[in-house]
Amino acid sequence: MDRLKIEYSDIPKEAYDYRKSNLKVWAINLLLKFLVPLLFLMTGLSNKIGIFASSKGRNLFFDWNYICGTFFQ
Numbered sequence: 001m002d003r004l005k006i007e008y009s010d011i012p013k014e015a016y017d018y019r020k021s022n023l024k025v026w027a028i029n030l031l032l033k034f035l036v037p038l039l040f041l042m043t044g045l046s047n048k049i050g051i052f053a054s055s056k057g058r059n060l061f062f063d064w065n066y067i068c069g070t071f072f073q
Helices: 002-007 013-043 045-057 061-073
Strands: none
Touching: 002 013, 013 045
16 A cells, blocks of 8 residues: 555545555455355354255155145146
8 A cells, every 4th residue: 555655646545545444344355255154164054054954845845736736726
């Protein structure tokens, strides 16, 4: 950022502050995009979610066919 201030000395200080804050937000966003999935994988939470979803969704297809067959015949 200091190099940019030297190269473009006619830009106001608020523009540099805005750019610096945007870079901080971008860096935090980038870290979270990698840390949250890593946390899911390392703690085994993704496996637990998969087990939960497969147990809840296993009979959903057959239940839906039963409902449609009963009411729409």
